[in-house]
Amino acid sequence: MTQYLLSVIEPDGPIPEPDVMARIDRDVTAVDTDMRTSGVWVFSNGLLPPESATVLRPADGDVLVTDGPFAEGKEHLGGFSIVDVPDLDAALEWGRRLALATTLPIEVRPFRG
Amino acid sequence: MDDDGRIARIFREEYGRAVSVLYRVLGDLDGAEDAVQEAFAVAAERWPRDGIPPAPAGWIITTARRRAIDRLRRVGVGRSREAEAVQLAPPSEYAAEPDDIPDDRLRLIFTCCHPALSPEARVALTLRLLGGLSTAEIARAFLVPEPTMAQRLSRAKAKIRDARIPYRIPSAADLPGRLRSVLAVLYLVFSEGYAASAGDRLVREELCDEAVRLARVLRSLLPDEEEVLGLLALVLLVDARRAARVDAGGGLVPLPEQDRTLWNPELIAEGHALVRDCLRRGRPGPYQLQAAIQAVHADARTAEETDWAQIVALYDQLLRVAPTPIVALNRAVAVAEVDGPTAALEVVEPLREPLARFYLLHGVRAGLLARAARPAEAAEEFDRAAALCTGEAERAFLLRRRAALPV
Numbered sequence: 155m156t157q158y159l160l161s162v163i164e165p166d167g168p169i170p171e172p173d174v175m176a177r178i179d180r181d182v183t184a185v186d187t188d189m190r191t192s193g194v195w196v197f198s199n200g201l202l203p204p205e206s207a208t209v210l211r212p213a214d215g216d217v218l219v220t221d222g223p224f225a226e227g228k229e230h231l232g233g234f235s236i237v238d239v240p241d242l243d244a245a246l247e248w249g250r251r252l253a254l255a256t257t258l259p260i261e262v263r264p265f266r267g
Numbered sequence: 268m269d270d271d272g273r274i275a276r277i278f279r280e281e282y283g284r285a286v287s288v289l290y291r292v293l294g295d296l297d298g299a300e301d302a303v304q305e306a307f308a309v310a311a312e313r314w315p316r317d318g319i320p321p322a323p324a325g326w327i328i329t330t331a332r333r334r335a336i337d338r339l340r341r342v343g344v345g346r347s348r349e350a351e352a353v354q355l356a357p358p359s360e361y362a363a364e365p366d367d368i369p370d371d372r373l374r375l376i377f378t379c380c381h382p383a384l385s386p387e388a389r390v391a392l393t394l395r396l397l398g399g400l401s402t403a404e405i406a407r408a409f410l411v412p413e414p415t416m417a418q419r420l421s422r423a424k425a426k427i428r429d430a431r432i433p434y435r436i437p438s439a440a441d442l443p444g445r446l447r448s449v450l451a452v453l454y455l456v457f458s459e460g461y462a463a464s465a466g467d468r469l470v471r472e473e474l475c476d477e478a479v480r481l482a483r484v485l486r487s488l489l490p491d492e493e494e495v496l497g498l499l500a501l502v503l504l505v506d507a508r509r510a511a512r513v514d515a516g517g518g519l520v521p522l523p524e525q526d527r528t529l530w531n532p533e534l535i536a537e538g539h540a541l542v543r544d545c546l547r548r549g550r551p552g553p554y555q556l557q558a559a560i561q562a563v564h565a566d567a568r569t570a571e572e573t574d575w576a577q578i579v580a581l582y583d584q585l586l587r588v589a590p591t592p593i594v595a596l597n598r599a600v601a602v603a604e605v606d607g608p609t610a611a612l613e614v615v616e617p618l619r620e621p622l623a624r625f626y627l628l629h630g631v632r633a634g635l636l637a638r639a640a641r642p643a644e645a646a647e648e649f650d651r652a653a654a655l656c657t658g659e660a661e662r663a664f665l666l667r668r669r670a671a672l673p674v
Contacts, residue, residue: 241433242433243437
C-alpha cells in the first residue's frame with residue numbers, strides 16, 4: 155500500500171457563492187465519508203485562506219518570521235486528503251472523485267514511504 | 268542469414284516479451300532490462316559457438332531470471348521477497364516453446380501508455396521496452412539529442428516506480444479511455460518500423476510485426492472497439508505492401524511505382540474485411556478512416572485505377588475528426604491526383620510553416636513543383652527534404668528524384 159497526497163489546487167480570489175459552496179461542501183463530505191468507509195482514508199482537511207499563513211525562513215542560524223503566504227501565485231493549496239491505496243490507478247480514482255466534488259484541479263502525488 | 272543476424276533478429280523479436288515477464292517477476296523495470304540485456308550478452312557469446320537453442324525466447328527468459336537471482340544475491344537481498352519471487356516461478360515454465368510463455372506484453376503496453384505519463388514518454392517507453400530499440404535510435408526517431416531521450420526514459424521509469432503505476436490491463440470501465448493512447452503508441456511504433464527513420468534498413472520488420480501482433484491482441488481483447496479494428500486494418504493494409512516497398516537494391520519504391528503483384532493478398536483480404544466490418548458499425552474514427560483510404564489503394568490493380576476522388580472524400584472526413592497538418596498534407600497528395608499539382612501546391616501553402624521541420628512537407632512540395640514544371644524550386648525542396656530526412660533509404664530516394672529533374 156502507498157500513501158498519496160491529493161492536493162486541492164484553489165484559484166486566488168473570492169470564494170464561490172454560498173449556495174455553490176454548500177453544494178461543494180456536501181459533495182466533498184460525501185467523498186470523504188466514502189474514503190473512510192472504504193478504509194483508505196488517512197487524513198483530510200481544508201485550509202483557511204493563504205492570508206492566514208505565516209512563513210519561517212532560516213537565516214544565518216536564526217529564523218526569520220514573515221507574514222505569509224510563502225509564494226504569491228494564481229493558485230494556492232486549498233486543502234488536501236491523504237489516502238492509502240494499492241497503486242496509482244486507485245489514487246487517481248479517488249482524485250477524480252475529489253476533482254468533481256471540489257470542481258477544482260487535484261494533484262496526486264505519492265509519499266516517500 | 269548469419270548467426271549474428273539471427274541473434275540480432277531474436278533480440279528484436281524477444282526483447283519486449285522477456286522484459287515483460289522479468290518485470291512481472293521482479294517488479295523493477297531497470298532490473299528487468301538489465302537482466303534481459305545480460306542474457307542477450309551471454310547469448311551473443313555462446314550461440315555463435317554452441318548454436319542457437321531450439322526455443323531461444325525461453326532460453327533468454329530463463330537466463331535473464333538466473334542473472335536476476337545472481338544480482339539480487341550479490342547485492343545481499345538473496346532472502347528478500349524479490350529473490351523468492353524470482354525463484355518461485357518454476358524454470359520449466361520458460362523452457363517451453365515461446366507460445367507457452369505467459370505473454371505480459373499487453374500489461375506492459377498499458378503501463379507504458381498510462382495517461383499519468385507524458386505522451387512523449389509513452390511512445391519512448393513502448394519503443395524501448397516492447398520494441399527493444401536503443402535510446403540512440405529512439406532519440407533519432409524523435410529528432411532529440413540522445414541525453415534528452417535518456418533523461419526522458421529514466422524519468423518515466425522513475426515515475427512508474429515511485430507513483431506505482433500498476434502493471435495490469437485496465438478494468439473494463441477504464442479500458443476505452445486508456446485505449447486511445449495505446450492505439451496512438453502502436454501506430455507510431457508501426458510507422459517507426461515502416462519508415463525506419465532510426466537506421467539504414469527501410470523496413471524494421473520486427474517493429475511492424477510487433478505493432479501488428481499487439482493490434483491483434485488488442486482486437487481479441489476489445490472486439491467491439493471500432494478504432495481497434497480500424498488500427499488493425501490500417502497496419503495490415505499498409506504492411507501488405509512491405510515486399511513491394513523496397514527494390515532489390517534496398518531502395519524505396521513509392522506507391523504508384525510498386526509492383527502490386529508483390530502485395531500480400533491475405534493481409535489485404537483481412538484488412539478489407541475489417542474495414543467492411545467498421546463500415547457496418549457506422550461509427551467512424553481516425554484509424555478507421557485511414558484504413559478505408561488504404562483499402563481504396565488496395566482495391567486498385569494499377570496506380571492509374573486508383574479512385575482518388577474517393578480518397579479525397581475520405582481525407583475530408585478524416586480532417587474533420589483529426590484536423591492535423593499531417594493529415595492535410597496527405598490530403599494534398601490526393602488533391603494533386605484529382606485537381607493537378609498547382610491546386611495541390613495551394614493546399615500545401617498554409618502547411619509550410621507548421622511542418623517546416625518535417626521532411627515529407629518538402630518532399631511532397633518537391634514532387635508537386637516537379638510536376639508543375641518548376642524544376643529549380645523542386646530541386647531546392649528535394650535538398651531540404653533530404654537534409655531533414657533521417658532514414659537512409661528515403662533520403663536516397665529523394666536524391667534520386669532530385670537527380671532526375673531537368674535542371
